[in-house]
Amino acid sequence: AQKVTQAQTEISVVEKEDVTLDCVYETRDTTYYLFWYKQPPSGELVFLIRRNSFDEQNEISGRYSWNFQKSTSSFNFTITASQVVDSAVYFCALSEDSGSARQLTFGSGTQLTVLP
Amino acid sequence: DAGVIQSPRHEVTEMGQEVTLRCKPISGHNSLFWYRQTMMRGLELLIYFNNNVPIDDSGMPEDRFSAKMPNASFSTLKIQPSEPRDSAVYFCASTTEAGLNSYNEQFFGPGTRLTVL
Numbered sequence: 355a356q357k358v359t360q361a362q363t364e365i366s367v368v369e370k371e372d373v374t375l376d377c378v379y380e381t382r383d384t385t386y387y388l389f390w391y392k393q394p395p396s397g398e399l400v401f402l403i404r405r406n407s408f409d410e411q412n413e414i415s416g417r418y419s420w421n422f423q424k425s426t427s428s429f430n431f432t433i434t435a436s437q438v439v440d441s442a443v444y445f446c447a448l449s450e451d452s453g454s455a456r457q458l459t460f461g462s463g464t465q466l467t468v469l470p
Numbered sequence: 471d472a473g474v475i476q477s478p479r480h481e482v483t484e485m486g487q488e489v490t491l492r493c494k495p496i497s498g499h500n501s502l503f504w505y506r507q508t509m510m511r512g513l514e515l516l517i518y519f520n521n522n523v524p525i526d527d528s529g530m531p532e533d534r535f536s537a538k539m540p541n542a543s544f545s546t547l548k549i550q551p552s553e554p555r556d557s558a559v560y561f562c563a564s565t566t567e568a569g570l571n572s573y574n575e576q577f578f579g580p581g582t583r584l585t586v587l
Contacts (some may be wrong), residue, residue, distance in 0.1 A: 384530035387573040399561065406573070427556040445513065449573055457503065457526065457575060 360461035377446030389447040474579035488550040495564030
C-alpha cells in the first residue's frame with residue numbers, strides 16, 4: 355500500500371526567507387511517480403512538478419527546487435526567497451505504476467503562510 | 471485552453487435531497503478522477519474512469535454515491551440521499567492515460583463546494 359507523510363502541518367515564515375516542505379513516502383513498487391500540488395486560498399489544485407522514481411536528478415524552476423532521495427524515500431520542496439503569494443497549502447502525492455491503477459495518494463498537506 | 475470544468479461551484483442542499491455534480495474533462499484526456507476533500511480525511515479518491523469505463527470505485531463511500539461517464543466529455547457524481555457528513559469539496563481531475571513506466575499529471579477542476587444542511 356502506498357502512503358505519503360507530510361509531517362509539517364503548518365509553517366510560517368517571513369517574506370524572503372527560504373522554506374523547505376518535507377515529504378516522505380512509502381511504496382512497494384520499484385516504479386512510481388511523485389508530485390507536488392499547490393492549493394492557494396482560492397481552492398484550486400495547481401500542478402507543480404512530477405518526478406519519476408528512476409530519475410533522481412534534482413530540479414530547479416525559478417525559486418522552486420525539489421530534492422528527491424530514494425535512499426530516504428523523501429521528495430522535499432524548497433522555496434527560495436519566499437513571497438506572500440506563495441502562501442498556500444502544498445500537497446505531496448504518489449502514484450504507483452501498477453497496471454491500470456493510476457490514482458494519486460495525497461499527503462495531508464502543509465499550510466505555508468508567508469508574512470510580509 | 472479550457473481546463474477541467476465543474477458545475478456547480480457551490481451547492482447548498484438539505485439532508486435527504488439528491489445532489490448531482492458535473493464535470494467536463496480537458497478535451498483529449500481519457501482518464502477522469504473524482505476526489506473529495508475534507509478537513510478530517512484530506513484528499514481522497516472516490517472513483518476513476520479510463521475511456522469512460524469505471525476502473526476503480528473502491529473509494530466510493532456508500533451506495534448513496536454513484537458516478538457515470540456517458541461519454542468522453544462529461545461525467546456526473548450523484549449523491550442520493552445526501553447527508554450532512556457529505557459536506558466537502560469535490561474535485562474532478564483528468565489526464566491522458568500513459569503507458570507503463572510513464573505517468574501524466576492530473577489536472578484538477580476548481581471543485582464544487584457542497585454543503586448539506
